[in-house]
Amino acid sequence: MKAEIISIGTELLLGEIVDTNTPYLADQLALLGIDLYYSSAVGDNYQRLLDVFQRAWRRSDIIICTGGLGPTQDDLTRETIAGLVGEEPVVDAELKEELVRFFTQRGATMTQNNTKQATLIPSSVALENPRGTAPGWWVEKDGHLIIAMPGPPSEMHFMWTNQVLPRLQKKTETVIVSRTLKTFNVGESAAEAQITHLVTSTNPTLATYAKPDGVYLRIAAKAANKEEANKLISVMERDVRDIVGQYIWGVDNDSWETVIADLLNKRKLSLAVADSFSGGLLAHALSSESVAEQCFRGGLVAKSKESREALGISPSLLEEGDHGKLAMEMAAMVRRILCADIGIGIEGYIETTESAAVDHIFIAVESEKAGYHTVQNHSRRHPQMKARSGYYALADLRTLLLTQ
Amino acid sequence: MKAEIISIGTELLLGEIVDTNTPYLADQLALLGIDLYYSSAVGDNYQRLLDVFQRAWRRSDIIICTGGLGPTQDDLTRETIAGLVGEEPVVDAELKEELVRFFTQRGATMTQNNTKQATLIPSSVALENPRGTAPGWWVEKDGHLIIAMPGPPSEMHFMWTNQVLPRLQKKTETVIVSRTLKTFNVGESAAEAQITHLVTSTNPTLATYAKPDGVYLRIAAKAANKEEANKLISVMERDVRDIVGQYIWGVDNDSWETVIADLLNKRKLSLAVADSFSGGLLAHALSSESVAEQCFRGGLVAKSKESREALGISPSLLEEGDHGKLAMEMAAMVRRILCADIGIGIEGYIETTESAAVDHIFIAVESEKAGYHTVQNHSRRHPQMKARSGYYALADLRTLLLTQ
Numbered sequence: 001m002k003a004e005i006i007s008i009g010t011e012l013l014l015g016e017i018v019d020t021n022t023p024y025l026a027d028q029l030a031l032l033g034i035d036l037y038y039s040s041a042v043g044d045n046y047q048r049l050l051d052v053f054q055r056a057w058r059r060s061d062i063i064i065c066t067g068g069l070g071p072t073q074d075d076l077t078r079e080t081i082a083g084l085v086g087e088e089p090v091v092d093a094e095l096k097e098e099l100v101r102f103f104t105q106r107g108a109t110m111t112q113n114n115t116k117q118a119t120l121i122p123s124s125v126a127l128e129n130p131r132g133t134a135p136g137w138w139v140e141k142d143g144h145l146i147i148a149m150p151g152p153p154s155e156m157h158f159m160w161t162n163q164v165l166p167r168l169q170k171k172t173e174t175v176i177v178s179r180t181l182k183t184f185n186v187g188e189s190a191a192e193a194q195i196t197h198l199v200t201s202t203n204p205t206l207a208t209y210a211k212p213d214g215v216y217l218r219i220a221a222k223a224a225n226k227e228e229a230n231k232l233i234s235v236m237e238r239d240v241r242d243i244v245g246q247y248i249w250g251v252d253n254d255s256w257e258t259v260i261a262d263l264l265n266k267r268k269l270s271l272a273v274a275d276s277f278s279g280g281l282l283a284h285a286l287s288s289e290s291v292a293e294q295c296f297r298g299g300l301v302a303k304s305k306e307s308r309e310a311l312g313i314s315p316s317l318l319e320e321g322d323h324g325k326l327a328m329e330m331a332a333m334v335r336r337i338l339c340a341d342i343g344i345g346i347e348g349y350i351e352t353t354e355s356a357a358v359d360h361i362f363i364a365v366e367s368e369k370a371g372y373h374t375v376q377n378h379s380r381r382h383p384q385m386k387a388r389s390g391y392y393a394l395a396d397l398r399t400l401l402l403t404q
Numbered sequence: 405m406k407a408e409i410i411s412i413g414t415e416l417l418l419g420e421i422v423d424t425n426t427p428y429l430a431d432q433l434a435l436l437g438i439d440l441y442y443s444s445a446v447g448d449n450y451q452r453l454l455d456v457f458q459r460a461w462r463r464s465d466i467i468i469c470t471g472g473l474g475p476t477q478d479d480l481t482r483e484t485i486a487g488l489v490g491e492e493p494v495v496d497a498e499l500k501e502e503l504v505r506f507f508t509q510r511g512a513t514m515t516q517n518n519t520k521q522a523t524l525i526p527s528s529v530a531l532e533n534p535r536g537t538a539p540g541w542w543v544e545k546d547g548h549l550i551i552a553m554p555g556p557p558s559e560m561h562f563m564w565t566n567q568v569l570p571r572l573q574k575k576t577e578t579v580i581v582s583r584t585l586k587t588f589n590v591g592e593s594a595a596e597a598q599i600t601h602l603v604t605s606t607n608p609t610l611a612t613y614a615k616p617d618g619v620y621l622r623i624a625a626k627a628a629n630k631e632e633a634n635k636l637i638s639v640m641e642r643d644v645r646d647i648v649g650q651y652i653w654g655v656d657n658d659s660w661e662t663v664i665a666d667l668l669n670k671r672k673l674s675l676a677v678a679d680s681f682s683g684g685l686l687a688h689a690l691s692s693e694s695v696a697e698q699c700f701r702g703g704l705v706a707k708s709k710e711s712r713e714a715l716g717i718s719p720s721l722l723e724e725g726d727h728g729k730l731a732m733e734m735a736a737m738v739r740r741i742l743c744a745d746i747g748i749g750i751e752g753y754i755e756t757t758e759s760a761a762v763d764h765i766f767i768a769v770e771s772e773k774a775g776y777h778t779v780q781n782h783s784r785r786h787p788q789m790k791a792r793s794g795y796y797a798l799a800d801l802r803t804l805l806l807t808q
Contacts, residue, residue, distance in 0.1 A: 040444035
């Protein structure tokens with residue numbers, strides 16, 4: 001099956017917004033094993049929209065479009081699809097009632113133009129949109145499938161997951177299940193090469209994705225039902241774990257912050273970080289996760305000589321230029337002043353050579369209570385080492401928590 | 405003139421990357437007054453590429469494409485353009501020499517496949533690419549213009565600005581100059597309504613863009629030369645400043661961080677921030693700007709009761725729940741412990757009502773030396789108030805620095 005994505009909205013052609021719907025859907029289609037050969041963006045103009053839809057109709061089996069479902073005159077997706085398949089949109093009494101209820105609940109009156117959000121054509125089924133006012137359309141005609149969803153990503157993601165995906169799976173009589181194994185540092189290991197032979201497998205498939213917090217290995221299986229798909233996944237997961245198991249830190253929705261918070265909370269340990277090298281990114285990540293509320297004491301950014309001296313770091317150490325020692329001092333200091341059990345210190349410098357910039361990062365983990373007193377040096381040539389330094393720190397901490 | 409954008413690369417259709425080139429180019433074209441009706445993404449397949457280029461050729465005057473200029477077999481942009489205009493690509497001796505030099509300088513040997521990056525067709529002119537190996541193509545034929553640029557955004561932006569834009573302006577015999585006035589809080593002022601009549605002006609144009617750090621007002625003028633364009637801009641800028649002048653904090657490339665650093669450095673004042681509410685985002689922003697190195701002492705995130713008490717905040721204040729007072733205490737504390745002249749404290753809470761979440765933010769600016777001792781309360785219903793809280797703080801500080 002061949003699919004095509006059409007993003008609708010003049011704002012896309014004025015450069016006002018970045019289209020994140022297309023990569024989201026493209027990824028989902030890849031997972032479903034549906035080929036995507038074309039994606040395009042088109043403005044709010046009936047003739048141009050119809051033109052693009054007609055071409056898509058000729059060359060693709062599935063047309064997935066986002067945007068243009070709103071109440072204004074500019075929103076022309078329903079009209080275009082109706083024109084394409086030669087049907088007339090009519091107001092659906094039930095959809096209209098729901099819409100009126102939506103407005104009433106919010107203490108507002110529904111204006112006339114909103115009625116168009118309650119229209120259907122004979123070939124369309126409404127796709128519920130609990131996150132907004134515009135329902136989507138699922139249109140099946142002459143062996144073609146058209147799926148129309150709202151443009152706002154949160155509405156679209158929700159509709160895709162809860163309305164479209166189950167229908168697609170039912171239609172194709174296959175279920176697709178995936179499991180993502182999240183690794184760190186595997187890219188720099190010899191082990192990575194050992195799993196490449198698995199990448200050629202067709203069912204389940206194994207795909208790798210380089211992300212800021214590590215390399216994700218996504219296993220996806222197609223089967224007649226969930227149980228069978230899960231069985232297929234389990235077999236490959238075992239193979240993958242046999243080879244790169246030691247690099248896996250999480251699965252599916254795990255984040256570094258939740259994984260670390262979980263380990264700390266279980267051990268009733270608290271953490272504070274001095275991450276001047278990343279300018280506080282690690283503290284930001286840890287304080288955004290509500291799960292870390294219990295164990296995260298706070299963070300400190302102090303790069304200047306003045307502030308470091310004020311914090312009690314000795315001037316001689318600052319002059320010495322021993323980044324490992326400095327990281328240790330900062331870890332111990334932040335642990336004390338923020339009253340935490342464990343302190344992390346991240347220091348580093350960037351060495352610029354003729355051909356590249358190499359980041360030298362020093363990560364200290366210090367704890368009187370837990371007996372940690374380690375400094376690791378991570379030197380890498382990577383454009384995002386500042387952002388990644390926090391993950392190196394959490395990876396070091398995880399190893400300590402699990403092994404000591 | 406009608407333009408069309410084609411993004412090339414199978415990775416775009418697998419959802420592996422988000423296409424930020426299209427919005428960048430769409431914005432630039434809007435600024436140039438060139439209409440963009442279509443944009444599309446297509447994979448690395450010769451027949452499909454040719455198909456998309458042929459359609460673009462029929463309906464558009466200018467085709468701008470990105471990607472597919474690399475050395476591998478998958479990179480087919482040059483071949484496609486050559487096929488489209490019916491010309492044969494040949495290796496250009498000069499380009500080849502440059503390429504060999506590029507590799508030699510990096511201590512590498514140029515492999516044979518790289519030679520294709522040195523090809524031209526009779527209708528094409530090479531566009532220099534000092535940030536990478538693949539030069540772009542500028543192709544003029546039969547009244548059509550094709551511009552091919554590399555996919556990596558940093559290479560593309562550089563080539564657009566330095567190679568494409570000057571040629572486009574020469575070709576259209578017009579110069580487009582723009583000036584962006586950056587405002588804060590104007591969205592909540594009555595003044596904003598007063599500039600809406602200027603938005604209908606056609607030359608210069610005035611466009612507004614809502615950004616996290618404020619509302620940008622971009623004035624753009626077309627004229628035969630820079631001087632005339634600048635004159636047109638100056639007239640409108642005066643009108644705009646007359647109405648919303650007090651909300652303007654910067655122009656063009658100014659960022660909040662550079663503007664504040666500049667004000668502080670001139671006054672020889674240093675700053676430290678306790679921004680627990682944003683989880684250290686303000687400290688991160690300030691420590692990323694090298695211009696702030698001199699004046700920024702550091703930041704502190706401390707949300708937990710334990711860490712705040714350890715820092716000397718009295719338990720009774722923490723229990724009281726007076727966020728303004730707490731912000732002031734945090735400001736004074738961080739100023740002292742990081743040895744700065746001015747301390748900023750950001751505290752707040754989110755009030756969730758039935759219909760929405762309202763963020764209540766309290767920003768304290770405290771300085772013994774400068775005599776600041778203020779707390780401002782900013783309450784807003786906005787999804788990004790955590791990220792925006794730092795800008796509120798810098799806006800408050802800017803007002804103090806300019807008026808006291």
